[in-house]
Amino acid sequence: MFRLCLFCLLSLFILQCQKEDPPVKKQPTPFDLVIPKGLPAMNIPADNPMTVEGVALGRRLFYDPILSADSTQSCSSCHQQAHGFVDGNLQFSIGIDGQPGTRNAMPLFNLGWQRSFFWDGGAANMESQVVGPITNPVEMHEDLPRVALKLNRHPEYPTLFREAFDLPDTAAVTIPMLMKAIAQFERTLISGNSRYDQWKRGDTQLTAQELHGMDLFQDFEKGDCSHCHVLGSTFSDFEFRNNGLDSIPVDEGRFLITLLPNDKGKFKTPSLRNLAYTAPYMHDGRFATLTEVLAFYNSGFKDSPTLDANLKHAVKGRLSPEDMADIIAFLHTLDDPDFLSSPAFANPF
Ligand code: HEC
Ligand code: HEC
Structure with missing residues (x-):
């Protein structure tokens, strides 16, 4: 009798337990990625949605x-x-x-x-x-x-x-x-909140020097930077190009991945945003300042079989010292101090 009672009590207990809802598992919350105006939509891979x-x-x-x-x-x-x-x-x-x-x-x-x-x-x-x-x-x-x-x-x-x-x-x-x-x-x-972005959104003015620098940046006879560092949003076409750093490259760049002779000395075209904070420049950090970079593009680039066609045709000495200073002034409109201080990207520990 005692055993029977115990059995009944136990079954009742188990039934009671089963009636309770299983704990609801928290679903990950979709992440609302805000793309600033002026930057293109971003492709997020379907197998890695952001949460x-x-x-x-x-x-x-x-x-x-x-x-x-x-x-x-x-x-x-x-x-x-x-x-x-x-x-x-x-x-x-x-x-x-x-x-x-x-x-x-x-x-x-x-x-x-x-x-x-x-x-x-x-x-x-x-x-x-x-x-x-x-x-x-x-x-x-x-x-x-x-x-x-x-x-x-x-x-x-x-x-x-x-x-x-x-x-x-x-x-x-x-x-x-x-x-x-x-x-x-x-x-x-x-x-995406540099002065250039703000100017594009109509929220601020650029100086005459900065605007002249932007003209030179796009002028195919002058700076001719935008052939590769496309003016607009990302400031790169992300193609692999040889911008003439060496006639015989120490680091063969893209060739190390593709093994195609035509890729020797080619590197990914970088963005030109935030240059104030990212010196030194180039894949081997050979230039400490933007003045050195501009002097290089004006007259220091070297010919080689894979030198980019745009630079093959560039005339050495085409930029005056003022032109180079103006291009540098324009480049600095791409600096985004907000990005450097955004708490969302800071050390969480
Ligand atoms: C033919 C394409 C091409 C042209 C034209 C060109 N660049 Fe570049 N630029 C590159 C490539 C490729 C690199 C990376 C090279 C490397 O490190 O080997 C680069 C690197 C740079 C860097 C270094 C960025 C970093 O993060 O280290 C700066 C600054 C730069 N270019 C500015 C300019 C300016 C200013 C002009 C115009 C006067 C210009 N570029 C014209 C392709 C080009
Ligand atoms: C010891 C220094 C060092 C550490 C640590 C390091 N990186 Fe890097 N990172 C580099 C260098 C140098 C490059 C360029 C490498 C190259 O092109 O061969 C690079 C390149 C990258 C790039 C490529 C960016 C582009 O535009 O193509 C990404 C992304 C990156 N690192 C993310 C990371 C992540 C994530 C970690 C940690 C898991 C990390 N890095 C740890 C030095 C470092």
Whole structure:
């Protein structure tokens, strides 16, 4: 009798429990990516939609040294917000083993409009770019299984990943999820509030010198910058071109990826936004100032079989010192101090 009663009570208890609703799992919140007026729409890959949780997680990972082998370096060690996300004024960044790389750190902004990543376009999309610096022996020098292990053992990351990607409680953190989260954060790094942008929106005036600099920038007989650094929004066509730095390149650039002889010495055309913060310039950081850059385009570029046709036809000495100063004045209208101080991109720790 006693056993029967116990059984009844237990069944009642279980039935009661089953009636309760299972806890509602919080869905990730879609991220509202605001594109400033004047910049084109951004293509977000269908398999990595942006969410508030995903962007926050990507930001945290970007600033977390856990991704490097000895936990001394994060992405932000070489990509500092105060410098337009380059590495201070260093020509070559120093990795965790104290070894310098061979290329100048690239600024990180408006990445969502790019078609490939790194100076030579070695990463075909933003997600795959993420593992490059982590595994690079002169950068973070870590291997991916160890990264996954460290993230899975972490007291908070497993939960944050499950929340960001809407996964069951038992799901483990994987490297593709890490790539997606950091890429989501990278897509939010939008710079579009320079004086040039404000002028385009009709909110401010540019000086006569700046406007003259812009004319020279587009004038095919003069600056002829906009053939490659297209005037408008991103200030690049993102094509690979040889702008005449060397007659025999030390770094063969795009050729290292495609192995096509016609790609020797070609590099991705960079944007010209935020130049005030991203010196030194070029893939090897050889120029410390914009005055040096302009002197180079005016008369210092070197011929070679892959020199871009636009520069092959350019007349050396075509710009006066005033012309060069005016182009530099125009370039500085592309500096965006708001981007450097935006709290949304700052270190969350
Ligand atoms: C040791 C310094 C260093 C660290 C750490 C580092 N980077 Fe970089 N980053 C560079 C350098 C140098 C380049 C240019 C590399 C090249 O072109 O070969 C670069 C290029 C990039 C680019 C390409 C931008 C473009 O316009 O094509 C992205 C994106 C990027 N890094 C993101 C990251 C992320 C995310 C991390 C962390 C997972 C990271 N970086 C860690 C130095 C660093
Ligand atoms: C034929 C295409 C082309 C033309 C024309 C051109 N550029 Fe460039 N520019 C490039 C490429 C490609 C690079 C990257 C080269 C490298 O580092 O190897 C570059 C790099 C730069 C950089 C360095 C940016 C950085 O982040 O390091 C500046 C500044 C620059 N160009 C300004 C100008 C100006 C100003 C003009 C006009 C006077 C001009 N460019 C004309 C293709 C061009």
